[in-house]
Each structure stands twice: as structure tokens, then as C-alpha cells.
Amino acid sequence: MDDQTIINALILGIVEGLTEFIPVSSTGHLLLLGHFLGFESTGKTFEVLIQLGAILAILSVYFGRLWKLATSLPSDPSSRRFVGGVFLAFLPAAVIGVLAHGFIKTVLFESPALVCSTLLIGGVLLLWIDRLPLKPRYTNVMDYPLVLCLAIGFVQCLAMVPGVSRSGATIAGALLMGTDKRSAAEFSFFLAMPTMAGAFAYDLYKNRNVLSGDDITLIVIGFVASFVAGVFVVRGLLDFVSRHGFAPFAWWRIFVGTAGFAGLYFLG
Template identity: 70%
Template structure:
């Protein structure tokens, strides 16, 4: 394994961790960066499997809260409603992801110009959502969202199957449009990430099990570890940042990255 590959895996793992839970599209960022670094993984598995590091970061931060919910589920209707909401929110993207897996990995993941375009368009939409005049939020506790709202957010999450849209951006944006506040929308996106990213990890590992080599396992492990520590920083600080600054900084970041990406693609041919 070449040193350049190891360095690329470290860089991409850090970028994955820093961008997974903010609405800028971690997949879009690492696919673009991988394109310009000349990094390529078997079946594009690296880009999916290192998300396990980000999942573990959520578990590390929310262990006590998640444990409390799980233990309360048998006898607490509110806990059961929350778990049911996460399940129904997970299902739309899970079904669509399985049905479109080949098309997503073989076509959409191989189109840097599409990723740049969706980054820009998503940034514009996020700017509009963040700045629009909205009534007082009706839902401010992520663990108390009604099941219908969770399902609606889950339907929005399907948009993130297109790289560059952003899973967190689609879920947070959808939640805000349905009357949530910014902090609880971001937190619900954290919780929904657990089954969504966990499911994507397991399914992608199963589909590509025969393509993976020892070298693939090494670089995936490197990406996993760096993604974990980077995501840990984000999970611990994002909610307070969003409460103070909203999502406008992330919207502008998307637009700038998308424009620069298109320019680099143009000049590099």
C-alpha cells in the first residue's frame, strides 16, 4: 500500500467526520475530494463504510440518553412513540436505497459535476429555509415528534440518496418546513442517522464482501478511526452552534465548494 493512499484515507476520514452531521453532504465532499486526490476504493465501499466511525461518535455522546429510552420502551408510551418514529423515518430511504443501490453507486457516485450542482442547489434551498419568516415552532423536542412528522422527515431523507444533497440537510430542512425548531431538527437528524447509516454500512458491506481485500480493510479502518474523532467534535458542538448561528454558514459553504468544484472540473478537463 502506497503512503499516498494512507494519507488520502486519513484526510477523507477527517472530512467524513467533520461533515457527516452538518448539512453540507459528507458523501459529496469525500467523493469530490477523492476524485481530485485520485483516490479510488473497490465498489466505492470506503466512502460508505467509514461512516461507521460517525455512528460510533453518536453512540459515545448519547449513550446514557439512548440507554434510558431503550429501557423505558416496554412501559413508557412516549419512549415507544419515539422508537416507532425513528423506525418509520428510516424505512423510506432504506427501501429506496436497496432498490436503487446499483444506480446510485455506479452512476450518481461517478458524476462529480452532479455532486457540485446539488451542493449549490442544496445551499440555495438551505439559505431560503433558514432565512424565511416562520411562525413559532410547534415541535421543539426531538424525542417527542409525532410519528407522522417522523415519517415526513424520513421521506425527505430519500433525497439524500443523490450525492451532494446531504442526509442531514434533507432531514433538517424537511423538519424545519414541518414546524420544528433548529436545535431539535438537528438532534432528530442525529438519532435518525443511527439506523440509516448503520443499515447502509451493513448492506454495502454485504454487497461488496467479495471485492474487499486486506488493503481495503486497512484503509477503511484508518478512515473509520479518523472519522470517529472528527465526528465526536462535531456532535458535541453542533447543537449549540446551530442554536446561535442557524444553518446559513453551512449553506454558503455548500455553494462555495460547489462552485469551486465545477471550476476545478472545468480547468482539469
């Protein structure tokens, strides 16, 4: 394993942490950047497993709230309803992710042009949604009805196509179903924990026999970088969204998708 490969793993880990929780598609960024860097991971496991760093970033920032939520479960009906809602939202991705795992990793993950297309389309849609005169009915994630949580979970499944964005799909779907921007982003945080933990565990199980020592070293490097970058994003994202909405992320998607197509045309 050469120094450039280690540097590439570090760069990709930072990109994962910076993009996981904003609606720009961390997987799409990793696949495109990895393509142009010439970075190849065994079974495309690196791109999935370094998400553990982002998961721990949420846990570290939200630890106090998660602990309070956990200790209140036996006595607080609203806490039980919220945890049940997150679990319901997680179920569609869990089922479809297991059934379509092979197709996602061997077909969808191998198409940079698909990533560029979904980045562009998603950017235009997010820009449109951000400008709609929506009147939110739900402003607190603790008050989301169970049926709304399940519907958001089904929308999240669109993000199995790289470039769509897990957070982008959940946030856009939540906004169209009556939430405000801040609570939509916050629910996406909570839903990320079981979703990414499940993807991590299943992908590790499927590839446990093909990972080498070098693969594990690169994953650890990417994981640490992802965690550090993710902490900064989680701490500041909700306030940023409250002030600026999602238009900056939409324009970034359009820029990256366009630049990606240009790179594919000129560089291959």
C-alpha cells in the same frame, strides 16, 4: 499500498467525520475530494463503510441518553412512540436504498458535476429556508408525531443523490414541517444511526467478495479518523445551530460547489 494512499484515506476519514452531521453532504465532499486526490476505492465502498466511525461517534456522545431511552421503553409510552417514529423515518430510505443501490453506486457516485450542482442548489435552498420567518410547533424530538417522522423519512431519501446531504434534507424538511432548528438537528442525529448502520451493513454485504486486505486497511484508517472528528462535531453542533442557524453551512455548500466546478474546468 503507498504512503500517499494512506494519507488520502486519513484525510477523507477526517472530512467524513467533520461533515456527516452538518447539512453539507459528507458523501459529496468525499466524492469530490477523492476525485481531485485521485483516490479510487473498490466499488466505492470506502465512502460508505467509514460512516461506521460517525455512527459510533453519536453512540459515544449520546450513550447515556440512549441507555435511558432503552431502559424506559417497557414503561414509558413517549419513549416507545419516539423509537417507533425513528423506525418509521428510517423505512423509506431502507426500501429505496436497497432497490436503487446499483444505480446510486454506479451512476450517481460517478458524477462530480452532479455533486457540485446539488451542493450549489442545496446551499441556495438551505439559505432560503434559514431566512424564512417560520413558527415552530415542535421543539422536542420526543413529541414529534409519527406522521411527521415518516414525512421526514421520505425527505431523507433525496439524500441518495450525492451532494444533497442526508442531514441537510432531514433538517430542511423538518423545519418546513414545523420543527425548530435545534430539535430538527437532533432528530437528524437519531435518524442517522439506523440509516447509516443499514447502509454500512448492506454495502458490506454487497461487496464482501471484492474487498482486499488493502481495502480493509484503508477503511479502518478512515473509520478511526471519522470517529474522532465526528465526536467533536456531535458535541458542539446543536449549540452552534441554536446560535447561528444553518446559513454558515449554506454558504459553505455554495463555496465548495463553485470551487468544485472550477476544479473540474481547470483540472478535469
